[in-house]
Amino acid sequence: MQIIIPSVLVCILVVLSAFYADLQQQQLSLHESRHEVQQRLGLIRTKIEANINANTKLLQGLVAVIATEPQIEKTRFEALAESIFQIHSQIRTVVAAPDLISTYAYPPEINSPFTDRPILQVWDRDALLRDMVEKGKAVITGPTHLNNGTQGLVISIPVRIGNDSGQMQFWGAVLGILDLPRLYDDSGLLANELPIEVVITAENSVSGESAVIFGDVNIRNFDPVLMNIDLANRQWTISAIPRGGWDAASNRSELSRIAIFTAATLICGIIVWVAMLMNERQRNFRALHEREEDLRTMSHRLGVALESSRIGVWELDVATGAMQWDERVCQLYGLPADTPITMDLWRGMVPVEDIPQIERTMNRAIVRQGSYTGQFRIRRADDGKIRHMRTVGTTYRTRDGAVKALGVNWDVTEDVILQDNLRAAQIQTEEQNAALESARQRMEHNALHDALTGLPNRRYLDQRLAALDVQDQPGPQLTVLHLDLDRFKEINDTMGHGAGDAILRNVATALRTNVRDHDFVARIGGDEFVIVCFGEPGQDDFGSLGQRLITAVNTPVLYNGHECRVGASIGIATKTEAHLAAEQVLVNADIALYEAKRRGRNRVEFFNDHLRAQTINIKQTADAILRSLGDKDFVAFYQPQFDARTLEINGVEALARWNHPQQGLLPPSAFLEIAESLNVVSQIDASILDQALLQLTRWRAADLGIEHVSVNISAQRLFEDRLVSHLETLSLKPGSLSFELLESISFDDKADAVAESLERIRAHGIAIEIDDFGTGYASILSLIKLSPSRLKIDRQLVAPIIDNLTQRRLISSIVDIGRSFGIGIVAEGVETMEHAAILRDLGCQTLQGFALARPMSADALMDFARKHALERETLWQQMA
DSSP: OTTHHHHHHHHHHHHHHHHHHHHHHHHHHHHHHHHHHHHHHHHHHHHHHHHHHHHHHHHHHHHHHHHHOTTOOHHHHHHHHHHHHTSOOSEEEEEEEETTBOOEEESGGGOGGGTTSBSOOSTTHHHHHIIIIITOOOEEEEEEEOTTSSEEEEEEEEEEEEOTTSOEEEEEEEEEEEEHHHHHHHTTTTOTTOSEEEEEEEEOTTTOOEEEEESOGGGGGSOOEEEEEEOSSOEEEEEEEETTOHHHHOOOOHHHHHHHHHHHHHHHHHHHHHHHHHHHHHHHHHHHHHHHHHHHHHHHHHHHHHHHHTOEEEEEETTTOOEEEOHHHHHHHTOOTTOOOOHHHHHHHSOGGGHHHHHHHHHHHHHHTOEEEEEEEEEOTTTOOEEEEEEEEEEEEOTTSOEEEEEEEEEOHHHHHHHHHHHHHHHHHHHHHHHHHHHHHHHHHHHHBOTTTOOBOHHHHHHHHHHHHTOSSOOSOEEEEEEEEESHHHHHHHHOHHHHHHHHHHHHHHHHHHSOTTSEEEEOSSSEEEEEEEOOTTTSOHHHHHHHHHHHHHSOEEETTEEEOOEEEEEEEEOOSTTOOHHHHHHHHHHHHHHHHHTTSSSEEEOOHHHHHHHHHHHHHHHHHHHHHHHTOEEEEEEEEEETTTOOEEEEEEEEEEEETTTEEEOGGGTHHHHHHHTOHHHHHHHHHHHHHHHHHHHHHTTOOOOOEEEEOOHHHHTOHHHHHHHHTOOOOTTSEEEEEEGGGOTTTSHHHHHHHHHHHHTTTOEEEEEEETSSOOOHHHHHHHOOSEEEEOHHHHGGGGTOHHHHHHHHHHHHHHHHTTOEEEEOOOOSHHHHHHHHHHTOSEEOSTTTOOOBOHHHHHHHHHHHHHHHHHHHHHHO
16 A cells, blocks of 8 residues: 555656646647637728728718718719719718708619618617717718618718808718628628638627627637727627637647657556555565464463453373363462372362263263363362362364363352342242232222222223123123112211111122122222123023112111111113124113113113113203203293282293294203203303393383392202302392292202302392292291292192182191291292182282283283283282
8 A cells, every 4th residue: 555555646647747738738729729810800800990991081072072062962962972982992872961861872773762861760869969960970880781682881971061150060961881791801701711700799888788790699609809890989899719619720739649648658557567566565564464463462362361361271181191280270279380280189179079070071072072161169279168160171182192181261150159149039030020910910900890899890891891892703692780779878878988888888799699600790880880791682581680689789788786778770771783882881771770760769671762762852952952052042931920919910930941943932841851960050040030130121111010020040050159240240129039949959958058148149139939839848947047038839739729628728828827927928820810819818919820921922021011901900800
């Protein structure tokens, strides 16, 4: 490499020198070619300028004559012009143009088109006029097309004449039209053997673009020689290159180029050959040096390896039993370096139980003359410590035929200890993994099972049902039983959660006892259980199973000496369609359970098409309710209330109606239960309240005498903070608004909470009424605590009073109770005027029913109120 690089550099230098010499020769040849082109181009330019100047001089002679004869006649002009044509020139036409309008032209027979026309019809007319009129300069325009098909150049020379005051004034101009082809020929441009190619261009002073006057414009793309031709008012540029281009004009010698590069190649070849010889010689020296260095490196590495690894080398003469140990082997055995080594010495340091194995391994290697590996223990001679040795040896035969074994020993005690520790750690790890697996199984079991009953929980049930849906093949018939305990809440509330837990454990035991081993029993909620059964249709009577489970659950449980008893309701659903999801079967069982509870509890109900249709109807109704809330389809209807003595309207009850988009106007019985399940009754109540208050304002403005409106309010709405917030925004006249509470709210359970809420409502001047009194749960004590302003006797108590004296006494008692506590009495369900008369006589203050007025829209109520004021006397007579 040391020879090749300089050789390559020298060769590169020789080649670059050859190229440089060739480049210099090319530059010199090019310079000579440009000089020659410049000389020829200068001669042509001179001839063009000389010819144009000569033509201008001839025309200036005619100008001088006209300046002295401004009234020159045509014959005089033609005579002067003919004298110009007798002299050799490039002038083709002479024109006299007083006021720049061509008047005379010579020769007349070919120049009639030039007469009576403005002489300047070019794009720079204004600039040319200034040059001619103001500056008196000659103007050259063109090239222009002549009528003989060639091109011409127009020389316009201004003519000035003296006036009477001695001043010079502009007369016009004399024009000479030059024949350009003749000008080019006389200037040498059209010579057949012209060694250069020429192009003449003129630049437009306005647009800046170059116009070609003569030649091929592409010549300007080949670095031509440029010269300017100065005319009177403009400048031409004449460009030229050698004919065939600059390469064709080069006069360099190909022979000299060949000679240069041949010499360079020969020199490079000699240099390369010498470099190869020198490089081969150095490579041989380097290979010899590398082998010597490798040998030294290997010896050094072997020494370092043996030293760092504490490996010792030994040798055994098989025939004589003589052994040689190096210093490291002696150190490993705890012996001085000069200790005579024998096989008996070695056997004395090795435990007896390790000797047979290592000697058998060595003898087999000696017989085969191969290698062997072994491991044994020794007791060191200096400190008596037990160390583990590993040996690797091989047998070989010397030149004199002696068989010897050569090997190494090294201490592997640390490795043995490490392996023992690793084995112990592995055993410990396996034990820990087993413990972790057991803990994981326990955690997984706890995550999938109920801690109280030990049954699978809802999560386990969901996994089991999901696994059924992904089976490739349909399994046995799937049936789900959904069980819910009856009266379980009462047990918890009266006897505590301990009793409830005992009940749940007893139910779990009863369920496991009464189902098959392969049935799946899970507790999915507080008092809800699910049994998943598998069997072909007709294989098991699941109705009988459900009854057995109810009977087992009904068995009383003793807790702290008390007998606890609960019931059970069961819904059953079977997978009857292959595509039906297992989760949907559970939903169907839940629907059947709801039906069982609705129909009296402690019974079994099967999911069927009727329940499916009912569920779909509930779902559709629920969706329609939610949509109608946004569309404000819940409207208020109003039923008047009448004074029992005078039959005057003394109030109105606002009733909710659903203006269903498809089914029309629906009563509360069609939507109230579903609305309660959707938790939207409070929204309906709020809408009816706002509508009623708006209509109350209208009634007052119409002077109908209606000063009071009653609005139903649900228990859900009663405890909402938003109700009080909304009431604070209203400006209510005290006594103008009443809230009607259903007696079925169960005041006795929550009397304190209800009383507190009602006090906040009364603070806004709103009266409280108890609706449907006589059918609910209110006690006399709760009535006293709630202090309502009015009680509304339910229609079920009012209907029989015509024929039932006992029912009359009951209503009379209610009236007496109300009178005792200062509570007004409203009788609902007044179906006939006889009802009205009896209720009046019993002491009811207010009457409400179909005999007097049905619920109606707000507009209809206004019409009714006006009409009733006129017909009230007739109704009163009927009641009398």
